[in-house]
Amino acid sequence: FAGGCLFSVLFYAPLVRLQDSFRQAESPATESGRTPDFRILVIGFALFVFLVPLFYFGGARTALPLGTAIEGALFVTIGIGILALALVDIVQRKAADSLLLGLWVFGTFVFAAVMNWTITSRTFLPMAPAVVILLIRRLRLSAANGSFMPWWLILPAALVSLLITIGDYKLANTARIAASQFRQRFRNESESIWFEGHWGFQYYMQQWSAKPLDLEEHGLVPGDVLIVPINNTNVTRKPAAPTIASFEQLNYAQFFATTTNPEVGAGFYSSKWGPLPWLVGSVPSEHYVIFRIK
Template identity: 40%
Template sequence: MLMGLAFSGGCFVSALFFAPFRGRRLFLAAAISFGVFAAAFKFLICSWIYLETAEAAVWLEGGFFATIGAGILALAVINMLHQKSADALLLLLWIVGTFCFATFFNWSITARTFLPMAPAVTILAIQHFERLKKRSRLEYLPLLGAAGLSILIAVADYRQANCARDAAWLYQKRYGAEASKVRFLGHWGFQYYMEQWGAKAFDRNNPKVAHGEIVVGPFSDPNVVHVSVEKVFTRDESTFSTLPFVSTFRVGTGAGFYSSFGGPLPWVINKIPPERYYAVETR
């Protein structure tokens, strides 16, 4: 439930730019919610996940995102109570139904399963914004702010995806002539690019490494395979730079846009270390 709220708030954080910053009750409710959710993230989530970066950034952003997620659900309920119309009911069921499926019924929480909520959240946010705002030259500022943040997150995701492609190209240059001996760990884009030049996925169910085989993969892979030191002939490490302050999917940062198994948040602002890849040749 907590991660579901954080994912919904993080995915639709742009809705915050259209929120009315008025009223003491609203600020008080938001402050209390943030405190409760941040504390819950610190003691219930951050206490058991693996983190390489600052823990405080994860639970603070977790509390912030969860507050936005709870606000979206609350706004859908309030809109229904005020409007009492078929359209309001549709928006409520649309948002709550998608949230429940993405949080409770999917095999993992991912940003992609929250995507069907986007039209309903947008309609709800714009309706609320237009009712409370007066026409002015500044009415497009929220849209610019939301677009700027969205582009920043997209750039971070693009830079991170490029690391997997660059690593695969590097290993192709080094070991392309002996592709039949190359075994790789890791999935997503790295798997796609490695398989393009003939490298084979490492069999975790039969983790035996034959003489002369080369094993490559990212250090951020959560499923580590132990190779005996006596079998290692050469070892090599390569690093690839990402966006240093934003991440969408990297083990150890708290970001798990594509699966909550990677982290409890869809994206994070934190000190992001470069991507590290290894290559070992066995005797």
């Protein structure tokens, strides 16, 4: 999650130097500021290559599809690099500000990964300012040059952020579209319309006559309709009803990037949905199941 949430660090990795840039202000390499430290790239690539089969063959508890394993290995590699960046800064500089930044990064990581009730992206984001400061320390050019990191590296980082945002918007908008279609279809029904799930789907469904289902005291009677969004929280794939008269499933295509889908292991808002904060690839459709109670 740390590497996925701070994915933009990857694009600056070729320009990161192990040696503190402030201590190399007079060196020729620092004058250009763009000489990559290939040791970092080699170490990162070796770690990535090691992690891919580990995730793919289930060495990390659960076997993952190849695409998910590749992205997961990349995220973990970035996360390890971020922690190493903070640790190296403390060791090399031995200053109070380095210790502060290190505690900022490691403290946030420990809370988000160990102490919080679930692993979620928003608990990793507070470390972003500290990571940016640490990164700039390794990328800053000499005082004589007076410039900073190449601006064009922001473009791929912005592109990835935009893709994730579009995927999240598409997922959220699916609930609104589905609820609107259900309203048009069932608004004249004399029987009760029930639904499971929460989040935005609950908000849109409760704007009309649909009622949330209590799983313990459901109150379903013959003729009622129950709508279940499969990719949601507190849902069951089969209603607690004696008999089902009919069953129908509606599918809504998604963008090729997603933040929440257990089928591909994406769980931006909670790791209960998957081990990755987001995923780019073949994203399954959103499924909504309609039951008619007999």
